[in-house]
Every structure is written in structure tokens, then in C-alpha cells.
Amino acid sequence: MRKTTIRLFVILLVSALVLVGCGNKNSGSSSGEDGIKVGILLSSSGPTALIEAGMIKTAMMAIEEINENGGVKGKKLIPIQEDYAGDPSMAATKAKKLVMEDKVTAVLGTFTSASRQAVLPIIEQNNSLLIFPNLYEGEEYSENVIYTGPIPNQGLEKFIPWLVENKGKRFFFIGSDYVFPIVMNNQAKALLEMHGGEVVGEEYVPFGHMEFASLINKIKEADPDIVFSTVVAESESAFFKQFHDYGITADDILIASPIPTENDLAAMGPEAGKGHVVIQAYFQSVDTPENKKFVENYHKKYGNEPVNTQMEAAYYSIYLLAAALEKAEDITDTKQIIDAFAGQEFQAPSGKIKVDEENHHTHLNYYVGVGNLDGQFDIIDKYDPVRPEPWSKLLYPDHEEPWKK
Amino acid sequence: MNVMQQIVDGVSVSSSLLLVALGLAITFGIMKIINLAHGELIMVGAYTTYAVNTVAKLPFFVAVIAAFVVTAIVGALMERFVLRSLYGRPMETLLATFGISIMLQQIVRILFGATNKAVISPISGTLTLGNIVIPYLRLFIIVFSILMLLLTAYILFRTKFGMLVRTVSQNRSMSDCLGINTSRIDLLTFSFGAGITGVAGAIVATLRNVSPTMGIEYMIDSFLAVVLGGVGSLVGTAIGSVIIGEASQLLTFVGGEIGARIIIFVLVIIVIRFRPEGIIKLESR
Secondary structure, three states: OHHHHHHHHHHHHHHHHHHHHHHHHHHHOOOOOOEEEEEEEOOOOOOOHHHHHHHHHHHHHHHHHHHHOOOEOOEEEEEEEEOOOOOHHHHHHHHHHHHHHOOOOEEEEOOOHHHHHHHHHHHHHOOOOEEEOOOOOOOOOOOOEEEOOOOHHHHHHHHHHHHHHHOOOEEEEEEEOOHHHHHHHHHHHHHHHHOOOEEEEEEEEOOOOOOOHHHHHHHHHHOOOEEEEEOOHHHHHHHHHHHHHOOOOOOOOEEEEOOOOHHHHHHHOHHHHOOOEEEEOOOOOOOOHHHHHHHHHHHHHHOOOOOOHHHHHHHHHHHHHHHHHHHOOOOOOHHHHHHHHOOOEEEEOOEEEEEOOOOOOEEEEEEEEEEOOOOOEEEEEEEEEEOOOOOOOOOOOOOOOHHHO | OOHHHHHHHHHHHHHHHHHHHHHHHHHHHHOOOOOOOHHHHHHHHHHHHHHHHHHOOOOHHHHHHHHHHHHHHHHHHHHHHOHHHHOOOHHHHHHHHHHHHHHHHHHHHHHHOOOOEEOOOOOOOEEEEOOEEEEHHHHHHHHHHHHHHHHHHHHHHHOHHHHHHHHHHHOHHHHHHOOOOHHHHHHHHHHHHHHHHHHHHHHHHHHOEEOOOOOHHHHHHHHHHHHHHOOOOHHHHHHHHHHHHHHHHHOHHHHHHHHHHHHHHHHHHHHHHHOOOOOOOOOOO
16 A cells, blocks of 8 residues: 555656656747747745846846837847756756757856856857856956956945045955955955055954854954945845944944845844945936836836845846847857947946946946935945956056957 | 953853754754754744744744744654654655755745845843943843753753653653653654744844845754753753853954854864763763
């Protein structure tokens, strides 16, 4: 009796898996429709789904809008989304599927540098195109990648002098212990010293660290004007929350950071974020007609969730891709599409942006925002687009730039 | 460096670690089940608190009770449908509970969405004694964890249920012979351990935010506390938590946050090498 039950169960399980597998295959093949396939390689499950799930939604929204307006060269964009669950090796597997099986024209996606670097060899070997829409540490260039997200030099170049001028000279640097925060802090320190500021402390915490009591004590002892934080992910909101628990307000010691978004304000609670200063390429509170429309459409379609900079980046990246596809003569020739990105401009919700003519990175606007009790940022200053420098001229004045070859 | 402040902070870190490790002291220490979903039970408690306190806007203590009940039910389901058939088979238990942990994470993601959620702490403000600052929230956690420890000890050592739990864990076949319903005791014990873990989740949610992956960081520290203190002993778990909690704060003088972690691991390895049963050795036949 038991054996039969087990056998039945196993048969059901296997059939279910086969059906699921078949389901995916059908959505992959073209099924006769004439369109341009775009791969969306973003996680809807796993630890990074936190950020990437929202990006999938805005990318899909952009594709829908473009299709409603006649598509690209008269053809519809067909999105093929693959979930890699935040795992770099899974990202490589899914990238292979998108590029080699589905033969997509371009892939928008990956989030962490680890997953991007896992996917890079597949993109390069198959002469495909990756559009990477996220903030990362820079110091990278690939012929087959267009980087549409921010890199450290852009935000820091204006933010650090602004902080020194308006908030104080004594900085305590903290960050999560891996390449991205450390690179950002190094650039920030160099800028700080250029503008006459002082580094009164520097401390790194393990990724995922949650207990900030002793770090907060060290900060209080050092008595800085500003804590410059590149602590990321969950540790970041835990730090803000515990900082607030110790009774320290933004008027006593200010936290300045290029990391937090509206989601983090929601996670740490409005009291903990109030008054602290953040720099981003986009805030939900940006006052442009494009942004009003963007946020309205998003809320209508998906409900009243916060809209953050990564989501906006996924949105304008699709539009940049569509523009490049229009401009390129032959869209089966990846090189033509990549060349069509050079100098491409777009009126994004965050303002006018431009893909650099040479280095495959994007000129972005910058906003200085202060956290308020509604879980949004009050914008107190804005900068016009800053040229992206993957190897910051400050730290690497003599670096040979690979795109010049 | 303000040593007194660090010591006081160490006490508060120890107390949250004790809360989290208390449930493990029961499921791992007493029942000897290696439950890799322990972190996710913490997460279930935290999400219950989010749903009851932040969304439904009920008082915090209602949320804590709800966290106990919901997590105990999850634990009961785990025990009844998965762990029951795997007693005495640690490798399979490890794999099964690992699978359950992934399932729980994704279920929560589907139910609540992927973004982090906030649980606002019920108490704010700080107490200043001389040059030491203690947030009232942390004081509350210290007191609460001591109470939980005493309550658990009372249940285990002064009630009939506790006696049955200890009997079954010491000698299962004899307990069966004596007519004790061992499978029912197992179910209740595991649920109890899970429920306590849920309460810990409710409390630590106030210190940070609530996310599907929040349980993972607590796994290592709670196992460390139980193993260092002595598997099977509540007092041992308390001692283990205090040692690791204090050390993690005081050692930051020497190595910074990261160095402190490394030194703690090295210390635990040394202690286990020379005293594998942990600090409090339990008599066993």
C-alpha cells in the first residue's frame, strides 16, 4: 500500500516538473511571432529579489509602453525573463539559455558584480550584448556591455565637497567588507583630503553584520561631524536603526551615504532615516513631468509601493536599448547595436541622461536628498550629468583607458 | 575607549543571542535534532510580529504571543511530517531541514513581497548612567531574555511536561516501556522549542529589519553558543551566549569588527578541541 503511494507521488512529481520544463520552453521559442527578443536576467526569488523584483516590473512596463507606441522598427519587443535567484552560477546558466537557445538580441540584467562577472564570458564569447543597469564599483570595461547605472566617481565628485562645505570636515568612514564599499570609500577619502577634510576613523563590518553597538561607540568616541557609510543591504538599515536607538540624531552626527533608497527608509522606519543625507541618481520625489507619469503608471499597474533608483534604471535602460535598436541599421549585427548606444540620449524620469560616446558608461543626474518622516527623500540639491570615469582620474590619473585601443 | 560601555553592550548582545539560542538548546541540545531551518523559525516569528504589530496595528505583546503560536505550529508541522521519520538519521535531517529553510524563505517572499519590512520598537529613548548610554529597548531585551530563560528552566525542571521531555531524551526505549507517548512528547517539545525561537524572532525584529533571509546570520552564532556552552544544558547555553556576546564586543578593541569574529571562532575551536562536550558537561550513560 505504502509502496504504491510513494510510486504515485513520484510519478506526479516528475510529471509536474516535466510540465513546468515544457512550459518554459514554449515561452522561449518564437512561435512564429515576428518580434525582437530581449532577455531579462533578473531574480524574482532569492536574497537579491529584494531589489531585482521591482526592476523586472519597471522593465516590463517600459517594454509594454514601447510596444503600445508601435514597437521598434515596427516590431514588438518580446521579453524573456529568467530568474537566477541571486546565484552567480545560476546566472551563467540562464544567460547561456537566453543567448544560445533563445537567441535574444540583448540581455538586461544581473545585479551584483559577482553575477555580472559570471555572465560576462558567455556574453563576450557569443558576441551578445549585456545592459547592466546597476550601481557598481567601476574599474571595468567590456566591448559587449553597456553600463547604464551609476559608478562611484559620479556621485562622490560633487557629494564630498558639498558635505565639507555644508555639514562638516571630520569624517568617519564605515562600510561592508568587500570590494564595492572599499573602492567607494577609497575614492571618497581621496576627494575628502583634496577638499581639506579629515578622516577620523575607518571601520569595515562583515557582510550581513547586524550588531552595531560597539561600532556606534567607536563613532561616538571619535566625535565626527559626518559618518560616511557604504554599509550595504540589511546591515545598512540595522545600522541606521541602532544609531537612532542610541539617541543620536542627524543634528548630532550626520550619516551621509550613496546607498539608501526608499525601500531602505521603509525598512528602517521613518524616525531612523530622518534628517540623514543621501545621494542618488534618482528619487521617487524628483519633480519632472516624466517622473510624475512614471510613478503614476507604476502605481496604477502594480500598487502603491516605493519606486527607487534601480527600478528607474531598468526602465530607462529598456528605452535606451530601443533607441539603439532603431538607430542601428542591421539589428542582427550586435556591433552595430553597441555602436548605436554611443552618445544616445533619453529624457528619463530622473532627467536627461546620455550614454558616453566612448567608455560604455552613462552620464547621470545626481540628487542630494534628506530622509523625511514619510519614508521619502526631500531633494535639497541637484547636479547636472557628471561624466562617468570607470577608472577615476583622481585615483588613477595615468590609467590606460581600454576603450581607446 | 569606554570599556564600561562595551561591557554593557556586550550584555545586551549576549541577551539577544541567548534568546535566539534558547530554542536551539531544546531542539538541538535536548532532542539532538540538527535543525538547519532554525534561522527561518526566527524569521517566521519576525514576520508574524510584522503582520500583527505593523500591519494590523495590535499591541506589541499581542504580536509576541502570536509569534509564539504561529512558529510553534510551523514547528509542529515540521516535526509531524518531516522530522518524525528521520529520527536517528542526522544527514537526512540536515538535508530535509535545509530544504524546509529554503521553502520557508520563498513562501514568505510570496506572501509578503521581497522588500524588507520594518517592526518599530515599542520602547524608545535611552538611559544615561554617567558616561554609559543604554537604549531602553536593549534593557528590555536583557530583562526579557532572562525571564525567558527562567521560564524555560521552570517548564523543563518543575513541571510534569518538562520531566517527560527530559525522560524521553535521556532514555527513549525505557520511556516507551513505561507507557509514555514518546511521539507526542517529541511533537510538543519541538513545537515548544520552535515557539521560543519565534518569540526570539519577534524581539530581534525590533533591532533591525525583517527580511526573508534574516535568519541565516543567527544560525552560526546560536549553534556556537549551544555547542560552546554544552549541548543539553540550559545553563551552558546561557554561559555560551554570555561569552560570545561579551567577547564580540570587547574583542573589537583588538581586531575591529571583523577581527573580533575571527578571534571568537578560533577561541571556540580551541575550547571544543580540549573539551568537546562544551563548558558544562552533562552526565550521560
